[in-house]
Amino acid sequence: xxxxxxxxxxxxxxxxxxxxxxxxxxxxxxxxxxxxxxxxxxxxxxxxxxxxxxxxxxxxxxxxxxxxxxxxxxxxxxxxxxxxxxxxxxxxxxxxxxxxxxxxxx
Amino acid sequence: xxxxxxxxxxxxxxxxxxxxxxxxxxxxxxxxxxxxxxxxxxxxxxxxxxxxxxxxxxxxxxxxxxxxxxxxxxxxxxxxxxxxxxxxxxxxxxxxxxxxxxxxxxxxxxxxxxxxxxxxxxxxxxxxxxxxxxxxxxxxxxxxxxxxxxxxxxxxxxxxxxxxxxxxxxxxxxxxxxxxxxxxxxxxxxxxxxxxxxxxxxxxxxxxxxxxxxxxxxxxxxxxxxxxxxxxxxxxxxxxxxxxxxxxxxxxxxxxxxxxxxxxxxxxxxxxxxxxxxxxxxxxxxxxxxxxxxxxxxxxxxxxxxxxxxxxxxxxxxxxxxxxxxxxxxxxxxxxxxxxxxxxxxxxxxxxxxx
Ligand SMILES: C[S@@+](CC[C@H](N)C(=O)[O-])C[C@H]1O[C@@H](n2cnc3c(N)ncnc32)[C@H](O)[C@@H]1O
Numbered sequence: 349x350x351x352x353x354x355x356x357x358x359x360x361x362x363x364x365x366x367x368x369x370x371x372x373x374x375x376x377x378x379x380x381x382x383x384x385x386x387x388x389x390x391x392x393x394x395x396x397x398x399x400x401x402x403x404x405x406x407x408x409x410x411x412x413x414x415x416x417x418x419x420x421x422x423x424x425x426x427x428x429x430x431x432x433x434x435x436x437x438x439x440x441x442x443x444x445x446x447x448x449x450x451x452x453x454x
Numbered sequence: 455x456x457x458x459x460x461x462x463x464x465x466x467x468x469x470x471x472x473x474x475x476x477x478x479x480x481x482x483x484x485x486x487x488x489x490x491x492x493x494x495x496x497x498x499x500x501x502x503x504x505x506x507x508x509x510x511x512x513x514x515x516x517x518x519x520x521x522x523x524x525x526x527x528x529x530x531x532x533x534x535x536x537x538x539x540x541x542x543x544x545x546x547x548x549x550x551x552x553x554x555x556x557x558x559x560x561x562x563x564x565x566x567x568x569x570x571x572x573x574x575x576x577x578x579x580x581x582x583x584x585x586x587x588x589x590x591x592x593x594x595x596x597x598x599x600x601x602x603x604x605x606x607x608x609x610x611x612x613x614x615x616x617x618x619x620x621x622x623x624x625x626x627x628x629x630x631x632x633x634x635x636x637x638x639x640x641x642x643x644x645x646x647x648x649x650x651x652x653x654x655x656x657x658x659x660x661x662x663x664x665x666x667x668x669x670x671x672x673x674x675x676x677x678x679x680x681x682x683x684x685x686x687x688x689x690x691x692x693x694x695x696x697x698x699x700x701x702x703x704x705x706x707x708x709x710x711x712x713x714x715x716x717x718x719x720x721x722x723x724x725x726x727x728x729x730x731x732x733x734x735x736x737x738x739x740x741x742x743x744x745x746x747x748x749x750x751x752x753x754x755x756x757x758x759x760x761x762x763x764x765x766x767x768x769x770x771x772x773x774x775x776x777x778x779x780x781x782x783x784x785x786x787x788x789x790x791x792x793x794x795x796x797x798x799x800x801x802x803x804x805x806x807x808x809x
Contacts, residue, residue, distance in 0.1 A: 362522055362750075362751065364515045364516075364518045364519045364522075365515050365519070370515075371519060374516075374519055374523065375523060378471075378523060378524075378527060379527075379531075381467070381471075382464050382467055382468065382527065382533060385463060385464065385466075385467035386460045386463045386464050386467070386533070388463075389459070389460075389463035389466075390459070390460075390463070393459070414466065414470070417463075417466045417467045417469070417470035418470045418473060418474075420467065420470070421467065421470040421471040421473065421474045422474055422478075424471070425471065425474050425475075425478075425479065425516075425520075426478075428479065428513065428516040429478065429479070429482050429513065430512060430513065431482075
């Protein structure tokens with residue numbers, strides 16, 4: 349395999365998070381997710397072939413590939429928005445605060 | 455070798471991820487920024503003021519990270535465009551060189567010196583830039599299919615609409631397209647002005663070869679391409695009645711831009727028009743903040759200097775008249791104020807040499 353061109357000098361990547369570990373870990377996540385989608389796509393192709401041959405039922409149930417990709421991207425990155433899926437105690441988790449009230453029981 | 459299907463799948467996923475970034479992540483960032491401004495009782499008007507509010511929003515960090523890294527994933531790594539075209543170089547270049555070998559619509563200059571600003575940065579995070587590898591033109595062409603998210607599959611729209619808008623002001627006979635790349639901005643002039651003579655120039659030989667090959671395949675005989683520096687393009691004075699460019703001004707340092715504008719003036723016949731499509735009109739400071747960030751994150755270091763330049767004054771000082779600088783919509787039927795998704799601040803920049 350050829351390597352990408354900027355070799356020679358080692359340049360350090362841009363950092364967006366307070367701890368660059370997060371930047372790097374995000375890279376791992378994105379690479380994994382891409383591999384996951386590539387595999388998923390392969391599986392779907394196989395399923396379609398198998399179903400055409402009458403070996404598995406209902407491959408048509410799979411939406412178009414673009415919709416698949418969009419759905420995975422949505423599922424993967426939704427957590428980045430930090431929005432609750434069910435209402436409840438919000439914000440940074442801590443049990444250090446003891447005073448509970450009727451309106452704020454958490 | 456990377457399987458064709460895996461490459462396609464991975465690129466499709468990266469594009470879908472960009473879709474999420476353009477819509478949901480961007481919208482969420484705007485909301486959180488708005489809420490934080492309200493909570494702090496501030497109304498930032500400058501980029502540093504916006505940065506003070508926005509930069510430590512967690513969602514902004516993800517927005518910034520993804521903007522940079524989705525582009526890295528698109529171009530680099532095992533499913534990246536650069537790698538894919540390197541692996542397929544033999545077959546794809548045979549076609550291209552074959553076409554370039556017999557065409558009279560291409561003039562290359564192997565002795566042309568690539569300017570230092572040009573070789574110092576891999577523009578758009580394209581490894582090696584658009585000029586240093588034989589496959590670079592094909593990589594750029596492939597990548598350009600998905601640079602304007604609003605357009606989806608119809609990226610061609612942008613250039614056609616830009617050309618149409620220029621032609622509303624008259625039909626030029628001799629057109630020069632500066633920094634034409636692989637000819638995407640040149641081709642609409644060639645097809646919409648069959649009676650005119652169209653020239654495209656660029657520094658990048660791999661892009662120019664592709665441009666010439668594309669024109670030949672499209673049966674366009676009124677257009678030719680040459681490897682020349684837009685800040686020193688040659689041609690006699692008053693050779694053109696339209697000098698144009700698309701996404702070029704933000705790719706050069708201001709001192710090079712200064713020379714390019716002088717050349718535009720020199721090359722135009724009296725009364726001739728200069729029209730550029732670029733990014734400049736940003737009344738909203740948050741848009742400006744994201745745009746400067748985009749320049750930094752996408753390896754486009756001259757985006758911010760151009761956006762900060764007093765363009766009307768600069769053009770007037772060069773002697774241009776009828777200066778018009780206005781927002782430009784990249785697709786038909788879009789109410790720009792109502793667009794919720796991220797988009798580039800496209801700007802139509804037009805001026806005339808006095809008659
Ligand atoms: C973003 S591309 C735009 C290409 C084309 N106009 C289009 O719309 O598809 C910018 C182009 O500017 C070219 N370029 C940069 N500096 C240049 C210079 N000094 N003279 C000529 N071309 C230049 C690059 O090689 C690249 O092809």
